[in-house]
Amino acid sequence: MSIFWIVQTLLVICWIGRQEVMCSGVFEVSLLRLQNHRGVTGTGRCCRGPSSFPPCDGECRTFITACILHHIQTLPVPRRCTYGEARSAVVGGNAIDLDDQEPVTFTINIDFTWPGEVTVIVESWHDVDGTATIYDSSQLITQTYVATSVPSSDTWHMETTITPTTEQKIRFRFTCNKHYFGIGCDVLCRIRDDQYGHYHCDVNGTRVCKPGWSGDYCDKPFCSEECLKNQGSCDTPYQCRCRLGWGGANCGECRPYTGCLNGYCHLPYQCICHSGWTGTLCDIDTNFCFKQLPCENGGSCITDHVSNYTCVCPPGFGGNNCKFPLCYPGFCFHGGECQTRDGARECSCMENYAGDRCEHQLVPCEMIKCQHGGSCVPGRYGGTCVCTEKYTGERCEEEIDPCISTPCNNGAECRKDNGTMTGFTCLCETGFGGSLCDIPISPCAGFRCYNGGKxxxxPEGNPKCACKSGHIGEHCEISTDPCKGVKCLNSGSCKALGNGFTCVCAKGYHGEVCELKLNACDSTPCLNLGVCKDYVSSFLCICPKHFSGDNCETDLREGGLDAPPQNDEKAPPVGDNPPVVPAVSGAQTHATRVQPIVTLALILYVLMSLVT
Structure with a gap:
């Protein structure tokens, strides 16, 4: 295969690797027990104390690391935690027993399809300088290395590693996040019961429709054949929704005209009357007079297609049913006499009384005294008092309350006040003015609040600013954000720190505002006259003849070995972070998790270098 086709194949793999996969899970690793009674590292030397070899005076400062990588039987060098890694703080000394307590647990989120078969590496280290570094392999206490199948399950896998000086017991498992299913947690299924679906999920993430629903997303309700035959439809299972004008369980019944009382239909909105009924709404009983005999006192009943019947009453009686005599005691007031004439009644009134029922007493103005400046005016039924503006009553005896008409607006209180032209005064609520409290007045007019304040x-009605978060002051003019106006250089970000601030710098920079670039060679890491080359947050040692190693620390002459090719400036460390190899000592930068897509990119880089 030519180099061209190799490059093309790698590009296709890289493109596939970029496609987003809907999956989600979490890998958990727990330390249950670590016994290191002698207090030594894996090399047999004391972790702490004046003595280099046991018995040791001090305890180890133990911290734990976890690494997940692809399934492989032999530990690769350099090692890449391709699926994720984690690290704890110092968790104890020489003896850590957490079987019956809360264990030290690492949680590593997985955002790709879980492969099932992985390699798990859990290591205990001595924190020699308080930085929890793993770049000096002489500080490694013990290691558990397992290459196995880890399907998604709630069950823990237990592993115990025993060496001449240590015993380490761990457990690990992989579980899917909520709503994710399948071996690789790549099946998304979220329970629904709304307009978009009605289903729950089985253990494999398959949608299982609720009773009465069907379809890929369980959004189609079951509907009876009779309902569909009548052109009905279902929004919910087995509940037929009818067209306008139709009803019944399966929409096979027409709806008669609204208000049709004694009728039926063949088509929607008809009103066909049953026998014995008539009218637009079938509400007229054609046999009402014969069945009910509603007319009394000898009245005659006539069928009426508007009101069922009409009674023709004999002389002296009236009412819908001829029930009441036209003249009855008390119909005429003040001693008047009731008489019937041509089927109507009328009252013959006593002297000084008038009206249809003699209800008005005829009093002349000579006998009427109107009070408070009122004047008497003759009329049809005698004299009547016409009162001045502020008085009322039959004889103008009552003074009119000016507040009775509630002239004040917007909740104002009305008080009688004879000293005003209107006779009242309005006591306005806050925010309103004018004689009738009908003019709105804003206490906030001219009172300004800055920075989005309101x-x-x-409680006393005075204006006050309600400030948004991040501002204080009478007018919200003072900012409480110490990062306001601060610009951190070289992609740094500002973070509030009490009343001050600090710049969180990007990798490779430091200083108050991240203005200074770090030089990895400042610490002179290269031994035996090795030359240090600085890269972005990392370095490379170019060793002299007869020396090798990441820091030129190995003298090849001591082992009788031929000198290998020396480091070359054309082979810089890959990326910002050199590989982490706990089994080999050397000052290396912190390892970061390398995703599969980055590994493929590195292979592509090497092949392109060969081509050029």
Whole structure:
């Protein structure tokens, strides 16, 4: 295969690797027990104390690391935690027993399809300088290395590693996040019961429709054949929704005209009357007079297609059913006499009384005294008092309350006040003015609040600014954000720290505002006259003849070995972070998790270098 086709194949793999996969899970690793009674590292030397070899005076400062990588039987060098890694703080000394307590647990989120078969590496280290570094392999206490199948399950896998000086017991498992299923947690299924679906999920993430629903997303309700035959439809299972004008369980019944009382239909909105009924709404009983005999006192009943019947009453009686005599005691007031004439009644009134029922007493103005400046005016039924503006009553005896008409607006209180032209005064609520309290007045007018603040009234009605978060002051003019106006250089970000601030710098920079670039060679890491080359947050040692190693620390002459090719400036460390190899000592930068897509990119880089 030519180099061209190799490059093409790698590009296709890289493109596939970029496609987003809907999956989600979490890998958990727990330390249950670590016994290191002698207090030594894996090399047999004391972790702490004046003595280099046991018995040791001090305890180890133990911290734990976890690494997940692809399934492989032999530990690769350099090692890449391709699926994720984690690290704890110092968790104890020489003896850590957490079987019956809360274990030290690492949680590593997985955002790709879980492969099932992986390699798990859990290591205990001595924190020699308080930085929890793993770049000096002489500080490694013990290691558990397992290459196995880890399907998604709630069950823990237990592993115990025993060496001449240590015993380490761990457990690990992989579980899917909520709503994710399948071996690789790549099946998304979220329970629904709404307009978009009605289903729950089985253990494999398959949608299982609720009773009465069907379809890929369980959004189609079951509907009876009779309903569909009548052109009905279902929004919910087995509940037929009818067209306008139709009803019944399966929409096979027509709806008669609204208000049709004694009728039926063949088509929607008909009103066909049953026998014995008539009218637009079938509400007229054609046999009402014969069945009910509603007319009394000898009245005659006539069928009426508007009101069922009409009674023709004999002389002296009236009412819908001829029930009441036209003249009855008390019909005429003040001693008047009731008489019937041509089927109507009328009252013959006593002297000084008038009206249809003699209800008005005829009093002349000579006998009427109107009070408070009122004047008497003759009329049809005698004299009547016409009162001045502020008085009322039959004889103008009552003074009119000016507040009775509630002239004040917007909740104002009305008080009688004879000293005003209107006779009243309005006591306005806060925010309103004018003689009738009908003019709105804003106490916030001219009172300005800055930075998005809002003017409100305090309990005493005075304006006050309600400030948004991050601002204080009478007018919200003072900022409480210490990062305001601060610019951190070289992609740094500002973070509030009490009343001050600090710049969180990007990798490779430091300083108050991240203005200074770090030089990895400042610490002179290269031994035996090795030359240090600085790269972005990492370095490379170019060793002299007869020396090798990441820091030129190995003298090849001591082992009788031929000198290998020396480091070359054309082979810089890959990326910002050199590989982490706990089994080999050397000052290396912190390892970061390398995703599969980055590994493929590195292979592509090497092949392109060969081509050029």
């Amino acid at each position: 003017c409100l009234l305090d």
